[in-house]
Amino acid sequence: DVKVTQSSRYLVKRTGEKVFLECVQDMDHENMFWYRQDPGLGLRLIYFSYDVKMKEKGDIPEGYSVSREKKERFSLILESASTNQTSMYLCASRRREGVYNEQFFGPGTRLTVL
Amino acid sequence: KQEVTQIPAALSVPEGENLVLNCSFTDSAIYNLQWFRQDPGKGLTSLLLIQSSQREQTSGRLNASLDKSSGRSTLYIAASQPGDSATYLCAVKNARTGGGNKLTFGTGTQLKVEL
Numbered sequence: 509d510v511k512v513t514q515s516s517r518y519l520v521k522r523t524g525e526k527v528f529l530e531c532v533q534d535m536d537h538e539n540m541f542w543y544r545q546d547p548g549l550g551l552r553l554i555y556f557s558y559d560v561k562m563k564e565k566g567d568i569p570e571g572y573s574v575s576r577e578k579k580e581r582f583s584l585i586l587e588s589a590s591t592n593q594t595s596m597y598l599c600a601s602r603r604r605e606g607v608y609n610e611q612f613f614g615p616g617t618r619l620t621v622l
Numbered sequence: 623k624q625e626v627t628q629i630p631a632a633l634s635v636p637e638g639e640n641l642v643l644n645c646s647f648t649d650s651a652i653y654n655l656q657w658f659r660q661d662p663g664k665g666l667t668s669l670l671l672i673q674s675s676q677r678e679q680t681s682g683r684l685n686a687s688l689d690k691s692s693g694r695s696t697l698y699i700a701a702s703q704p705g706d707s708a709t710y711l712c713a714v715k716n717a718r719t720g721g722g723n724k725l726t727f728g729t730g731t732q733l734k735v736e737l
Contacts, residue, residue, distance in 0.1 A: 512665075514665075548729075550727055550728070550729045550730070551711075551727045553724055556724075566724070596663075598665055598666065600666075609654075610656060610668050610671045611656060611668065611713075611725060612668060613658075613665040613666040613667070613668075614665050615664055615665040616663070616664060616665045618663065
């Protein structure tokens with residue numbers, strides 16, 4: 509059974525802290541993604557990675573960075589957390605390009621920045 | 623730029639009813655369309671994926687259709703149950719150069735099935 513896991517379900521941090529969100533997939537997928545989801549705005553892509561050490565900006569990369577040192581792990585980093593980064597963060601993975609390739613999501617991390 | 627719309631935003635039906643959720647997209651150049659389910663406070667669960675060359679896909683009580691030329695997809699849920707209550711999202715994988723790996727998501731239909 510396919511599985512994407514995220515390190516925390518709930519996280520509370522203070523403004524200015526450095527925050528790490530971890531995502532691990534066990535499907536040997538090449539592509540991995542980080543989204544944030546906010547009421548009324550839907551899912552927005554922050555960053556994605558199509559291979560180890562490769563990354564590409566999504567629609568809203570400002571204030572975030574990512575790291576992909578191993579194929580199964582994709583980390584999202586908030587260098588200096590701000591209150592407007594309070595959100596639900598969703599990680600996803602997908603096989604390398606092909607027409608029939610489903611995208612699978614993790615359970616999400618609800619981040620609150622105080 | 624691809625835009626995906628889901629109407630209605632919310633829907634409430636009695637248990638046992640058959641229902642249809644709608645998804646429309648502006649650019650028909652897509653590789654595939656995927657339907658997801660999201661329970662409150664949780665991640666997305668993939669339900670069905672339809673390739674651009676397919677007309678429909680079925681899984682249990684779910685049937686998804688795709689009319690690429692008109693930019694529409696429907697998700698049909700037969701004999702709805704309270705456990706079907708969730709938000710349903712559709713997403714298209716864009717085929718045009720520059721679409722990259724991105725999916726474009728709709729904003730979802732929040733379904734409530736009442737006893």
